[in-house]
Amino acid sequence: MQPIMINPHPIVEVDGLKSQQMALNNVHKQYTVSNPRSLEAYNRSCEVMPGANTRTSIHASPFPLTIERGQSACLYDVDGHEYLDFLGEFSAGVYGHSSPVIKEAIVQALEKGWNFGTKNMYEDQLARSLVRRYSNSMDLIRFCNSGTEANLMALGAAMNFTGKKNILVFANGYHGSTMLFLNGAMKHTMNAPYGFIIAPYNDIAGTDSVVSELPPNSLAAILVEPMQVSGGCTPGTIDFLRHLRELATTEKALLIFDEIMTSRLDYGGLQVTLGIKPDITTIGKWAGGGMSFGAFGGRREIIEWFHPRSGKLAHAGTFNNNIITMAAGVAGNAIMTEERLTELNALGSNFMAAIAKTIETRLSVSNGSKMQPKIFVTGRGSLFAIRFSGPEGEILRELFYHHLLTNGIFIASRGFLALTLENTEAHCTRLLGVIEDFIAKHESALL
Structure with a gap:
């Protein structure tokens, strides 16, 4: 199989976009030169996996990095x-x-x-720990292997x-x-x-109009994220x-309540902050110690339907x-x-406020502009996203992602950040400086 070559994006022939597209093409070229082993790993994996991976969310243009190891708050690529x-x-x-623990x-x-092939000594410990933590809405809990499974099981329970x-x-x-409803995500x-x-x-x-x-009397369930995380870290309003x-x-x-990710935003999940009691809650990710994990729990009379007897x-x-x-997980x-x-x-809240303040200071006050940057x-707490709007939004997002990589910072290519227990205030200060550098470099495009 011939190696997959990385071609620059075609230049978009639209005033205001052309220079940003040219800048992105140059960034992609430099990235390719700087990451030859990741490119080699990408080409090799394309022989056996479409797009060189089995996880759409980790793809990045022109190709994703291949990480060799992680230690504390740092990653090291090949x-x-x-x-x-x-x-x-x-x-x-997280x-x-x-x-080490x-x-x-x-x-x-x-x-x-x-x-x-039967019960083990750890599952009761984990179940008790999680039911105590999410006691606002969980009387009983069931485990599975992912957030996807947890939501499927919750819906099955609701319909039955x-x-x-x-x-x-x-x-x-x-x-x-x-269960993906992102606007225009796929054909x-x-x-x-x-x-x-x-x-x-x-x-x-x-x-209400849709309902x-x-x-x-045909509605079995309302499935909602109290903050749409993959959808741009958009918090649901309390009303x-x-x-x-x-x-x-x-x-x-x-x-x-799908709290697969937001369950870390309060000790009992974001539902505790909001003062709302759902009938079923789904959790996952970090609650399994960072391993493959999902769980769903809720009112006793619902979850008891899973009792084998x-x-x-x-x-x-x-x-x-x-x-x-x-x-x-324990x-x-x-x-x-x-x-x-x-x-x-x-x-996370303080860092997010500092980012917002930096954007305001650099793009509004100093320029005397009343336009929205x-x-x-x-986002909320330790989960948030840095986002871009306008016709250049997608290009600016890619430029931002690569700017951070060049400066030794790793986030999701879509602009999503999830702080870990290893992140410190010093780390946030470092990233804030890199963000400020990006704003200064692309100031005219961001206004």
Whole structure:
């Protein structure tokens, strides 16, 4: 197979875009020169995997870096570059890359063997820890292997419990690889063939209008993220989310909070901050110690349907209680005390405010401009995104991503950041300076 060559993007023949596209082409060329081993790894992997990976979200143009190892808050690629990690494995890696506590827990567990085919000593410990943490809405809990699975199981439970089929979801939402509603994300869909009804997020009137068009008494569940993380870290307004609670009660439907990622924004999840009690909550990622993990829990009368003696719902999964995740999860939840979680989210909130202030200072005050800058930050606590608007938005986002890489900072190519327990105020100060340099370099394009 011939190596895949990296060609520059064609220059867009539109005034105002042309120079930015030329700049991006040059950045891609330099990136290719600076990362020959990552390019080699990419070309080699393309022989056996479409796009050289099995995970669409980690693709980056012109090709993704290949990481060789991680240590604490840093990543090291195959070309020998060091990066300060602000992605934290899209929130799953909140403990950093080498927690000695989690490592010891896994090693000790593996010394006793694995793949038992029955209960093990760790799953009860993890279940108790998580039910205590999410006691606002969880009486009972079930484990699975991913957030996708957790949401699928929650929806299955809701449809069976209510005897109805329609599921209300929201534009720009993401609930896993089979429940993706991001605007214009793909021409085709891999979504599960459920009765999804899509309403506008943070729009009470628009949501009520959509529901009013449904047949009476046909809504089984409302599935919502209290903050749309993959959809740009857009927080749900408290009025909107409270309305969904009322709507679910009125419609005799179940309110499902997808807290796969937002569960780290408060000790009991973002629902505690908001003062809202869903019927089912789904969690994942970091709660399994950074290993493959998902879970769903809720009101006793719903989750008890999974009791084998009930004869109602079956829920299989060879690795639902796998030793590595169970042991890592127990250790990780012990690390993630309420105090440490509060400190992490305070660090994120302060950092996000500092970014917003830098944008305002550089692009509004100093220029005397009343126009909204084309760079802005959205999110809550330790989860946020640096975003771009306007016709040049996509190009500016790529330029920003590569600017950070050049300066030894690693985030998601879409601009998403998830702080870890290893990130410090000094790290944030360093990144803030790199962001300020980017704004100075592209000031005219960002206004």
